Amino acid sequence: MRRIHIASLFAAGSLALLSSCDIQAQAKERSYGLAGEYRFDKSNTIYLEDLPTGTDGSLLGALEMLCGTPAQPQFLLLEDWVDDGYDPNYPDYPEGDMGSGEITEDEWAHIEEDNARVFAVQLRAIAAGEYDRVVPFRGAPGLQAKWDELFAEAMGDEDGDGAPDFIVEESPNPPDYIAIDSEEVFREEAALLLTSWYPRLSDSAELYRLECLHCHGTEGAGDGSTAPFLHPAPRNYQPGWFKWAAVENKTKPRRVDLYNVISEGSYTSAMPNFKRFSRAQIHGLVDYVRLLAIRGETERLLALELDGGEYLTSELISETYAGVWEQWNGADEKVVHCEGDVPEPTAELLARGRELYMDANGGNCFSCHGDQGLGDGASAWEDVDGVSQRIVDDWGEEIIPRDLTSGIFRGGRRPIDIYRRIAIGITGTPMPAVPDTLTEEDRWAIVHYVLSLSDVHDGLGLDSMRMRADHADHGHEDQATEGH
Ligand code: HEC
Ligand code: HEC
Incomplete structure (x- = not known):
């Protein structure tokens, strides 16, 4: 079992350390609040203030039980999960062994490799025995605590001879036994701590607080302090709707969808790319965004029940939570695939694309995007x-249909990305899916026509900046897009 020795060595001490290591944080950021406004779609919104009195406390209490606090975010385990050894708090541990197994062996190898890259300076310092050059780990209080503890244990000078002892007490359980009885063993353990690091939810909550919160808000409601200045607005994760995913409209995204958008950003929106983060960090942010979304969605559905006159019984709370989880765990079944290869953009295909673009019963794209693609259609x-x-x-x-001559494709500019936008519409926006009557070839015709609109307009030199331009090299093989 990978990493178990490190995990068990520190399991006992880390909880206490975690909660004490961040004292500067703002009070508001230490607890989650309620959204107060629950949107179901454009015309259907429930307000907390209209729900029975006393609702706030019970709703907040339920959510804290299910998802914890910003300092200790944690998913409550459903009974079935405990029986099955399934735990989504540990996506890096195997399913059946108190993890969710979401990080595959392949991905784990990438993570370790990337950790070695990101922690190169620290690893060199450890190898050279220059431990004071191991700089603090920003946005990773759990890792910091583990390092501090390992260091303190190893560097103790119990015998008072002025040199570190490099000895820790033997654990009473032989399988977890680890003795740092030499500097060499310490270095190995210290290096392993870094290369095999995967952020816990509390680490990711801290990174989120530093990097994302000012836009996306403490609860992920898209209401951070920077948000009022931005258009499009930072995503409100709470309804669980994500735009740039490969899944059917309004269904939950897969991990890889969130991973890609966090890594690549949303081109020309305020959503930056976070390529500078390690894979482990980005995976951790996926875990945390999912926690905020699941918390928000559960809140929303419980508000709906309260609005319908129900009481928040523990059955209702756990059923609602389980239902939300089921949707997240079913994301793979909702992927929009397409068979076969992308056809060549022949002149005939482009002409057919134009025809469908302008056909009110075909693509009907012109109605919003305008007959020249400038985003100025009547609708x-x-x-x-x-x-x-x-x-x-x-x-x-407010939302503006994209100027299709601008070359801005926030969900990716590969043909398969545009294909999906057309096949499923864009979640949460007025852009609809094309009618079922359109054949596969019709859809590709529209894709190529759309791409051709920006091909002729590259006066801004956008090519060099385009997000995800032919970005197949981020190692995240998207099964559904292979061959495209
Ligand atoms: C400066 C503001 C800003 C910051 C900082 C920011 N975001 Fe965003 N984020 C946005 C905006 C704006 C959007 C909406 C983009 C769009 O609609 O295309 C967005 C969208 C998203 C989405 C939704 C994408 C989708 O498919 O719908 C996710 C997930 C996300 N951000 C995660 C993060 C994470 C994680 C961080 C921190 C590591 C972060 N963001 C930091 C502004 C920001
Ligand atoms: C009801 C209005 C409406 C119709 C009809 C419509 N769109 Fe859109 N479209 C939008 C809006 C609004 C956006 C902007 C979405 C955003 O930025 O979040 C958009 C964005 C897009 C994008 C940008 C996607 C990206 O990755 O950034 C493409 C491409 C696109 N539309 C193509 C089409 C095509 C092709 C059709 C016809 C099959 C079509 N649209 C029909 C409203 C519409």
Whole structure:
């Protein structure tokens, strides 16, 4: 079993250390609040203030039981999970062995390799015995605590001879026995601590607090302090809707979908890319975004039950939570695949694409994107009480159909990415899926036509900056897109 010795050595001490290591944080960030406003779609919103009095406390209590606090985020284990040895708090441990097994052996090898790269400076310092050059681990309090503890244990000078002892007490359980009885063993353990690191949810919550919270907010409601200045707005994760995923409209994203968008960013929106983070860190952020989304979705559904006159019994709470989890765990079945190869963009295919783009019963794209693709079609506005206004998305934000000549494709610009946008529409936005009557070839015709609109307009030199431009090398083989 990989890493078990490290884990068990520190399991006892780490909880106490974790909660004490971040004293500067703002009070508000130490606890999660309630959203107060629960959107189901554009026209259906429930408000907390309209729910029976006393609801706040019980809702908050239920959510804390299920998902913990920002300092100690943690998924409550369902009974079945305990029986099956399944634990989504540990995606890096095998399923059946108190993990969820979501990090595959292959991915684990990539993570270790990447850890070695990211921690190269520290690893060199450890190898050279210059332990004071091991700089603090930013945004990873759990790792910091483990390092500090390992260091303190190893560097103790119990015998008072002025030199570190490099001896730790023997654990009473032989299988977990580890003795740092030489500097060499210490170095090995210290290096292993770094190369085999996978962030716990509390580490990722801290990284999120430092890097994401000012946009996405403490609870992930998209309401951080920077958010009012941004358009498009930072995603509100709470309804569990993600736009740039390969799954059917409004279904939960796969890990790889979230991984890609965090790693690559959303081109020309305020959502930066986080390529500078290690794979382990990005996976940890996926875990944490999922926690916030599951917490938010559970809150929303419980608010709906309360609105319907139900009481928050423990059965209702755990059923609702289990239902949300089921959807997240079923994401792989919702992937939009396509058979065969991408056809060549022949002149005939492009002409067919143009025809469908302009056909109200075909693609009907022109109605929003305009006949030149500039995003100025008539349906980009709607009439509200006699006033013409921008259309809005399901989060309640104004939204502008993309200028398709700009070359901006936030969900990726590979043909398969555009294919998916067309086949499923864009989750949470007014952009619909194309009708079922369109054949596979029709869809590819539209894809190629769309791509051709920006091919001729690259005066801004966007090519060099384009996100995810032919980005197949991030090692995240997306099974559904192989061959495209
Ligand atoms: C400066 C503001 C900003 C910061 C910082 C930021 N984001 Fe975002 N994020 C956005 C915006 C804006 C969007 C919406 C982009 C869009 O609609 O294309 C977004 C969207 C997302 C999405 C949803 C993508 C989808 O498919 O719907 C995820 C997930 C996400 N961000 C995660 C993160 C994480 C994790 C961090 C921190 C490591 C982070 N963001 C930091 C602004 C930000
Ligand atoms: C009801 C209006 C509407 C219709 C009809 C519509 N779109 Fe869109 N489309 C939008 C909006 C709004 C966005 C912006 C979404 C965003 O930025 O989150 C968009 C974005 C896009 C994008 C950018 C995707 C990305 O990765 O950034 C493409 C490509 C696109 N549309 C193609 C099409 C095509 C092709 C059709 C016809 C098959 C079509 N749209 C029909 C409203 C529409």
